[in-house]
Amino acid sequence: MELIVLGSGSNGNTAVLRSNGTAILIDAGLSAKKTLQRLEVVGLDPAEINAVLLTHEHGDHTGGLAVLLRTLRCPVYATRLTAEEVRGQDKRNAAAEWRLFATGSTFCLESFKITAFSVPHDASDPVGFTIRCNSLALGILTDLGHINHSVVHHVTGVDCLFVEANHDEQMLQADTKRPFAIKQRIMSPHGHLSNRAAADLAVRARTPALRHVVLGHLSRDCNSAELAVNTVRAALHGHHAVQVCSAPPDGLLPSVRLGP
Numbered sequence: 001m002e003l004i005v006l007g008s009g010s011n012g013n014t015a016v017l018r019s020n021g022t023a024i025l026i027d028a029g030l031s032a033k034k035t036l037q038r039l040e041v042v043g044l045d046p047a048e049i050n051a052v053l054l055t056h057e058h059g060d061h062t063g064g065l066a067v068l069l070r071t072l073r074c075p076v077y078a079t080r081l082t083a084e085e086v087r088g089q090d091k092r093n094a095a096a097e098w099r100l101f102a103t104g105s106t107f108c109l110e111s112f113k114i115t116a117f118s119v120p121h122d123a124s125d126p127v128g129f130t131i132r133c134n135s136l137a138l139g140i141l142t143d144l145g146h147i148n149h150s151v152v153h154h155v156t157g158v159d160c161l162f163v164e165a166n167h168d169e170q171m172l173q174a175d176t177k178r179p180f181a182i183k184q185r186i187m188s189p190h191g192h193l194s195n196r197a198a199a200d201l202a203v204r205a206r207t208p209a210l211r212h213v214v215l216g217h218l219s220r221d222c223n224s225a226e227l228a229v230n231t232v233r234a235a236l237h238g239h240h241a242v243q244v245c246s247a248p249p250d251g252l253l254p255s256v257r258l259g260p
């Protein structure tokens, strides 16, 4: 199983997961042009993409979808409420081939077994995913304001955890560009995860299976790759078997390989 992060951050979130001839996009927040360019860079033919999965309707996760579907021509998986929001954002999305799943359900998509679970974020019906294939499991958690028991439960035992590490709490508080209301939204229980919260999750979800922690959705002004990675590494102290890396806020993280 291979995770490729095409982009992760407020400018657009799109990742690819592939294994055993199945390839799916997680979110479609990058522009279609950037998505297709980056697929080319990693040597993935758009015709190989079997589906797009959406976590929630915010523009940084769905903004490229309408134009991208002209090339991909694959089904889009989302909860009913997310699909309604995304269809409302852009009329062209209404013509997509929607496959609806219920929050809390598990469904199969080619060789992947996917569980969608609720996450606390200020969207209609935001979800995280646990994706299993060939006895390997990946947890995907982007855009959530805090960690709860359900979130920890769903990603405990995964081989790879792709989790938001949005901001450093002190850098966010000291930031002069963001109005107070925006800071409050980010820090709220339905906003975004701090480095410290991502580190806490990695510690709580860690089992001997955990090999990779990939940090995403880093704020360009209120975080740095070094700070995010070091915070999580320090929390996992002594567990050298776990590789921690971060996806660049506006770039490509080519490949994280799970399993042989």
Ligand SMILES: [Zn+2]
Pocket: 009, 010, 013, 058, 060, 061, 143, 217
């Ligand atoms: Zn986002």
Ligand SMILES: [Zn+2]
Pocket: 056, 058, 121, 123, 143
């Ligand atoms: Zn969001």
